Amino acid sequence: MELTAANLAQWNASQLRLELPGGNDRTRLRAVAEEFESLFAKQMLDSMRDTLNPETDLFNGGMAQDIFDDMLYDEYARMIAKSGTLGIADLIVKQYEGQVTSGGASRSAVAALYDSVQARVI
Numbered sequence: 001m002e003l004t005a006a007n008l009a010q011w012n013a014s015q016l017r018l019e020l021p022g023g024n025d026r027t028r029l030r031a032v033a034e035e036f037e038s039l040f041a042k043q044m045l046d047s048m049r050d051t052l053n054p055e056t057d058l059f060n061g062g063m064a065q066d067i068f069d070d071m072l073y074d075e076y077a078r079m080i081a082k083s084g085t086l087g088i089a090d091l092i093v094k095q096y097e098g099q100v101t102s103g104g105a106s107r108s109a110v111a112a113l114y115d116s117v118q119a120r121v122i
Contacts, residue, residue: 029096033089034081040088042077049073 049069054060061068080086 026093026097029093030089033092033096036092037086037088038077038081041080041086042074045073045077 059065081089084090
């Protein structure tokens with residue numbers, strides 16, 4: 001199987017489904033919203049990275065460099081999402097908070113919400 005950004009994003013999505021935090025619905029919704037913001041930031045950073053010309057890079061390390069860069073940019077995306085500088089997670093929480101908290105959503109309802117949001121990205 002070829003290692004691509006889409007494969008890594010799908011793997012991250014499956015990991016989130018397994019690692020939804022316990023606690024109240026708002027905590028789980030916040031985790032899902034931050035993960036979505038992280039995926040969005042990762043797509044944005046990948047697009048920015050694609051504009052770089054690897055032939056002009058003095059230290060181009062080939063495939064190993066690509067894998068390292070992908071993991072580095074993934075971590076950058078998580079840090080951006082945790083800092084809340086983009087504000088996407090806040091908007092998602094505002095939009096879906098009434099649906100999740102009023103109905104007493106279960107763990108599967110939050111996961112279904114994540115699936116619907118995540119499917120729009122990939």
